[in-house]
Amino acid sequence: MQLLRSIGQIIVRPTAAVAVALLVGGILLIFAGYSPLTAYGVMWKGAFGSMNNIAETLLKSTPLILIGSGLAVAFRSGIWNIGAEGQLYAGAVAATLAGIIFTGLPAFILVPVVLVAGALSGALWGGLAGFLKVRFGASEIVTTIMLNFLAIIATSFLVTGPMIEEVGKFPQTAQIAEAAHLPRILVPTRLHVGFLLSLGVAAVTYLLLFKSSRGYALRTVGISPDAARYAGINVGRGLLAAMAISGGAAGLAGAVEVSGLTFRLYQGISPGYGFDGIAVALLANNNPIGVIFTGILFGALRSGSEVMQMNAQVPSVLVSVIQGVVLLSAAAFGVFKITITNKQNEE
Template sequence: MEQVNQGVRENVYPQAAQALYRTLSQAAISAVTPIAAVLVALAFGAALLWLNGFNGTDVVTVMIFGSFQDARSVAEILLKATPLILIGAGLCVAFRCSIWNIGAEGQLYVGAIAATFVGTSIDGLSVWVHAPLVMLAGALAGAAWAGIAGYLKVRFQASEIVTTIMLNYIAIILTSYLVTGPMKDASAAYPQSARLVREAWTPRIVSDMRLHIGILVAVVLAVALYIFLQRSSRGFALRVVGLNPHAARYAGMDVRRNVMIAICISGALAGLAGAFEVAGVTHRLYQNISPGYGFEGIAVALLASNNPLAAIISGGLFATLRSGSEVLQITSQVPQVLVLVIQGMVILSVVAFAKFRDILRIAA
């Protein structure tokens, strides 16, 4: 409904006022509402802890502040935020175009597979060539995997919700096959690939911390996607297709082409996230390379109201919660799954607050 309303507004407001309005309202969405929503979700988490015999205030003192004890722990949060921001920002583009790509998890996996292939089969390149090549491979593979669902949608009207879910399973099973079979490290008993050659590793920002340049790439890409969506004619076309495909067709836009572009962009970013997990963090391919980043990325995009710029913040927030839940378990033995409850509550409260805000605006 939000989007439909915006569509109506576009006709009513003059261009400049409309741009200002949108910037302001987006600032509001991406700043005030989430903070209030996070507080409500934390309160819910605290109540849950308290009801079950834990110390409720731990949710704030340990889970949030505990994650910020020193530079290294902040770096670890940013490390976790990297795939979430990439996937979240990419999905913003797909969701804006009304393409429900639920398949970021699978796209991440194929990105990781491609990155591993490029990172283990080639040797002797300079880091300036090899590391970017690995990222490119991941992004292309992710885009191609998402492109399958896109093609099936535009060619056969196959629901992308279903095909991307199926492609998730297939990608995860494919990874399992590869690390126990063809890509398995011959020298180890374990189901894992060989180590990527050092030149293929994503460069670190500071040599003694694991944080790699992926976070910078993620932020730059998120900003670029925001500009793309808001300022470019292609971005405008994507949004129009998302709002009303019939109107878009009437206006002479190639709906199929726009759908393909949107889903491939989201797939490319998910694939890139997979490449960073392998090339920047684990340096090997494992069966469980992702703890569900692809699904969490959906929540990141939704929390950001499909605004790639806001996805930077929501991605950072979800990474903080995830990291904090690990600290909380270490210090207080609170089951780590608490993070899922809080994340779910964050989304619900954001939804509720957004509606509350709309009501206030109408009243005003």
């Protein structure tokens, strides 16, 4: 019974939420004068119709899974990191720098260096908000949003000025060294090893949260800081760690984008992965294993919508609507139950 119920919590409700969202989206399509069946058919094909489409879907899922796993840790620890977007940029900047500066290194050293640089930079960017929270009680929701602006604008500054490519024509950096590129895993598609890395990060964060002593401490902090202090847990250190871990995962996502896909840094390198990542984590009830599935779902919606726009002339904005309705109906189906009660207990 208990098991059945938890399966229901994990699978049935999110699925139902997606179904409702597709239904609502379908009605909107009819009103806008499109055939929902055609549009969804094109969308499905766009997401999963060929090897290449599947690869593109997984490519878009990769940063979402990385960010979602990290945010699952933050949200379970009771700290509301809204700054994954900024942390992604911080990671992308550091990874690009590493990829441009250390050109002489062989791939088996340079790739890890680039990834670690991205993760560290994101962890510091996130950890800064954590520090402000623990030291001065500044709301992490406010500071992380501010730090988003700061990171995004700083990136714009860097790629139009100090880090602009030698040729100087476009607001973008030079290419990173070839040795810094992530190996492809499904030639001829663009899918790279970063996807496997994201699965690994999801698994590790899952083990950390639910199977380790530190995870127990973090979850206790997230549910009830009073109980955590009573248990002898250092609440401030927990919050700082959660913030650094989630920032690190987002920074890693930025590094993976640069070293796996774009090979250089430019403005708007992320189409909002950091914000979608919040939805990905919440929809998975802050369980990193669930994040793999919700991450692929959101990745599929993204890649499918691009094809839908091209082939059925349906504006891809519609997919934002569907994503929004997925979240709303997920809330209605009680997927976020645990998260919400956690929040109440905090007060």
